[in-house]
Amino acid sequence: MQAVHAIRFGDPTALELVTDLPDPTPGPGEVAIDVSHSAVGLIDLFFRQGRYQDRPGMPQPPFVPGLEVAGTVRALGDGVTGLSVGEQVVAMSSGSGTGGYASVYIAKAPLTVSIEGRGIDPALAVSVIPNAAMAHVALTQVAHLVAGGSVLVHGALGGLSAGFPGVAKQLGASRVVGTVLPGKLAAGRATKLPYDRIVDSTDLHRALGDEKFDVVIDPVGGTLRTSSFDVMAPGSRLIAAGNASDDWGHQVDTNQLWFRSITVSGYNAGAFLPTHPEFVPAALAAAIEATAAGLAETDVDVLPFSQAVTAHRRMESRDVKGRIVLTPEA
Ligand SMILES: NC(=O)c1ccc[n+]([C@@H]2O[C@H](COP(=O)([O-])OP(=O)(O)OC[C@H]3O[C@@H](n4cnc5c(N)ncnc54)[C@H](OP(=O)(O)O)[C@@H]3O)[C@@H](O)[C@H]2O)c1
Incomplete structure (x- = not known):
């Protein structure tokens, strides 16, 4: 598979595309996704800059930034039900907050949701469905x-x-x-x-x-x-x-x-959702409904993995109207 690696902590030039990595396989309860779009978030920049490097469990170079992807199911791990190979899905972070800027992503099944047949553009889907799900939990359970x-x-x-x-x-x-x-x-x-x-x-x-x-x-x-x-x-x-x-x-x-x-x-979804997983299915369902109903039409710019440096530079200089998403190289 191909992936964008943060090879050191530092400026955006720390991001490098690597194209000859082995394809990962899903473990029990996991879903392998052929990624079509990976969202770029501010947290990816914070990780790359090394802001949280001294906190336990935070990513250390080399690591693959990105925590939200859209794509199609490539393979299912043991015990995963309710999803089929080839189905269009969106996945939220599995806890580590990394791995998204890759052509294959291993997601946790409960954080993976089908958008098959919903008529939602995958670039928009990855831009808004995870955040709308986080918003649903924040609005209902915290606010x-x-x-x-x-x-x-x-x-x-x-x-x-x-x-x-x-x-x-x-x-x-x-x-x-x-x-x-x-x-x-x-x-x-x-x-x-x-x-x-x-x-x-x-x-x-x-x-x-x-x-x-x-x-x-x-x-x-x-x-x-x-x-x-x-x-x-x-x-x-x-x-x-x-x-x-x-x-x-x-x-x-x-x-x-x-x-x-x-x-x-x-409210920090990374802390709250793993300890309150019962709220995730309703939140993802609501997020898909909102997106399918046209209630989440954010601006999306799509760039190839090879322009990950540009994507991070634009985020740093705040030259973004909505979201940037990355796509694997052809
Ligand atoms: N709680 C959670 O679970 C959760 C989930 C995801 C992200 N986050 C956090 O939420 C924050 C935003 O992340 P994001 O990925 O949404 O980033 P983003 O896409 O860059 O959005 C940040 C927004 O904040 C605005 N902004 C920045 N500095 C500002 C200031 N001084 N005054 C007013 N507005 C300002 C930006 O406006 P401009 O467009 O003008 O720059 C931009 O609209 C980060 O701290 C991230 O870690 C939390």
Whole structure:
């Protein structure tokens, strides 16, 4: 098989295409997938840069980045039922958070879902179905969104965020507003994602006036996390779901939570889903329904594996309107 390796920690040139690797075979409970598309996420860049290199279990070079793929079932491991060879599928990370930028991916069967016959483009499928499934779990199990509730999504066009508006609408949200930096307002106005409105994240009070939200989804962090408190209704929940701002020092004043009667919770699918696998099937089903219904039409750019360096450079310089996905070389 072919795969893009991160051969060292460092800049995007650490990514190299290798074309003569042995094909892996699935173990019990696993599915081998002939990959057509591999999603590129910010976490892949963090791993490649070596940010988490000292944490136990984090990938060490050489490793294959990528944790979400679309493709067709190549082979089934012992005990796997409900999938057939040749069927179109999408798979989410199996825990290690690596292995995706490869022409063959070994997925865990419970994290692999069929999209056969659903009419979903595989590039779009890998871009949104895993994130929409993560969004479903976050909204139902952590944010406790109820029908009629309102939702604010920061970094609205980003990979993870794009999974939220469609699922929130499915769950009965009355209103879903997205925030972006000023440079992305035009892209926000053009997006087909089902936001009711896209606003400037740099001055929430000016953009939103007295509007208050029941749920805030925040994969951005930094000062945006705490400025969000001004637009949260009493009893509302902010979900800290990432740190795209790269601000690792920002603190939350817990007395503000008390004064305003609001909640800040964390949600990391990599930690939550392995310990709560019972929520995965419904989340994947909801994600597929939302995508098939056109509620997750994010922008997707497709590049070959040989341009993985370009893909990571573009992510680093934030030259992406939605998602980048990679495809194996012909
Ligand atoms: N909780 C989970 O289970 C989970 C799952 C997946 C990812 N994540 C985390 O979520 C975060 C985003 O990942 P991703 O793959 O979605 O990345 P992404 O596609 O690059 O999206 C990040 C978004 O955040 C915006 N952003 C970055 N810095 C900002 C700032 N200072 N102020 C306002 N907006 C800012 C970006 O806007 P521009 O387009 O203007 O740059 C972009 O829209 C990462 O920290 C990742 O580790 C968490």
